[in-house]
Amino acid sequence: MLTAVLTAIPAATGDPIVPTTQLDVGVLLGIAAAGIALLLFLIIWLKIQAFVALLIVSILVALSAQLSLTDVFTVVATGVGSTMGKVALLIALGAILGRIIEVSGGVQSLADHFTSLLGPRRVAVALTIVGFLVAIPVFFEVGVIVLVPIVYAFSKAAGLHPIKFGLPMAGIMLAIHVSVPPHPGIVAGAGVFGADIGLVTMISLLVCIPLGFLSYAVARIMNRRDYELIPSVAAQLEEFGSSSTIIESRRGGVVVAPPRAGTISIIIALPIVQILIGTVGALVLPEGSFGQQLAVFIGSPVLALLVAVLVGYGVLGLRRGWSLDQGNGVFEGALPSIASILLVVAAGGVFGEVLRATGIGAALSTALDQLGLPLIVLAFVITLALRAAQGSATVAIVTTASLLSSAVVEGGYTPLQIAILTVAVGFGSLGLSMVTDAGFWTVVRYYGLTVADGLRTWTVLTTILGVAGFLLCYAAWTVVSAAGL
Known part of the structure; x- marks a missing residue:
């Protein structure tokens, strides 16, 4: 029975890879x-790079499960092609759009604008509103670093610790980074699950609004309590300045004012x-119908991001x-930062x-079904555990999606x-x-927190936001499942 199920699962190319083993479910698990x-x-x-580690483990798992030696690297090539074909362009275009907004002074x-508007x-x-908007096209670490001079300016003027202004902003920025396309982890997860990017975007943005x-x-x-400010950041507060990455725009030899906030908001x-x-x-x-085909074409995430990049490049x-040369430099400067992400x-x-x-x-899918827990609960718990263990949100999402993709295919969702x-x-x-997360060290370093205070604030905040985001998703899952949608 198990062999019949396994051979029916198609590879991403459409040709089934037939297992060459009769291993039982327990051994496979x-x-x-x-x-x-x-x-x-x-x-x-x-400390092996995640790309290399994943590749090594994939090959060893294939050999341990007695996959035919002639099929091992066929499966490797199929996995690379099927995944990258869905996400590579989205991640690259998203990075370029974020870079254009970053270096234009947007x-x-x-x-x-929002500080003047709200007082x-x-x-x-x-800054929380700014973080929400900036985080959609800009990578989390980049967004935090770009906004640091602004946080420092207000911190110095008010005589307060930078975390007083930066903590809520960074919290919603990370929430958007892990859940809203075109960020790499969620795009990769959608690709593995076969999820519609438009629906994912709609749901994630709706959830992130209350999370803000x-x-x-x-x-x-x-922030009702006081936190120690590490000496290096205390010194930086005395000499804060604008981001050195901003390109000074000139027209006819005259320096042009930064782009308007409304323009940036429209482009985002x-x-x-x-x-x-x-x-x-x-x-x-x-x-x-032709109308439906046109809608699918217009709403293609690749086309949408390409249009945004062209508009942003033209306007900003x-x-x-x-x-x-400056424009080409912006495009090229966006790509090195995503190379390792694409490999992962x-x-x-x-x-x-x-x-x-x-x-x-398939064996994992069968075991999960026997537990009787909703798939969405298991997915959240597995991802949270992987995130805590190794730090990378992208690795946690991709690994969980890979583990549960068969359960999704067979579940008829x-x-x-x-x-x-x-x-x-x-x-x-x-x-x-x-401490396993690079984002943790970015927040701790730039906001001048000790490690202990970072665990008390940042780790607790991200966990509260993660659980709250999941609970909202679970509520939506319950309603949708009950309605048969």
Whole structure:
């Protein structure tokens, strides 16, 4: 029976990889558990780069499960191709758009606008709003670093610790980074699960709005106590300045003012609106009609991000006096930072394909069904555990999606359920940001916290936001499942 199930699972190319073994479910699950343990050992203790570690573990799992030697690297190639074909362009275009906004001075413009609008007594509120908007196109660590001069300026003027202004802002920024496309982890998870990017975007943004309020409220409670300011940051506060990455725009030899906040907001919203229009059109228009096909084309995430990049480059770059060399430098400067991310995503795709081809995915699906717990709960718990163990949100999301992809395929879930599940996995990678996470050290370093204070504030805040995000997803999952949507 097991062999019949396993051989029916197609590889991503459409051709089934037939297992060459009669291993029972218990052995297959043991191999999967040993693979995860080895992955964590390689990443945490041996400090091996996640891409290399995932690739090593994938090959060893394939061999341990007695996959035919002639099929091992066919499966590797299939995993790379199927995953990268879905996510590489999205991640690259998203990084370019974020870079254009960053170096044009758009982040500073947003911060100035909302601070002026809300007044000096609501600086933390203004920065939380800015963080929400900036985090959609800009990577978390980049966003924190770019906004540091603004946080320092208000901190110095008010005579307060930078964490007073930066904590709620950073909290919602990380929530968006792990759950809203085009960020790499959630895009990769959607690709592995086969989730609709438009639905994922719609759900994640709806969930992140109340999380923004929650981040501000929780941070405000935490900030009632005083925290030690490490000496290096205390010294930096005396000499803070604008980000050195901003390109000075000139037209006719005259320095051009920074772009307006409204312009930046429109450019950030443009791909989101385009994707959502396409998603809604594809759902409500007649099946197979020209209107539906046009909606699918217009709402393609790749096209939406490409349009946003072109508009951003034209409005924020060329119209404001960038030379072609400067523009090319912006494009090229966005790509090195995502190279390692793309490799991790590719290796995660290999791991997922190995699990499918060896039948481990089907065995895991059977075991999960016997537990009687909703798949969404297991997905969140597994992602949270992986996040805490090795730190990378992207690795946690990709690994969980790879482990559970067979369960999703065989579960007969609707597109809306799969999208909600994907977002829940994203929020699983939000909690327990601590010493294993590069983002933890970014916050601790730039906001001048001790490690102990970072654990008291940042780790607790991210865990509260992660659990809250999951609970909202679980509520949506319950309603959708009951309604049969």
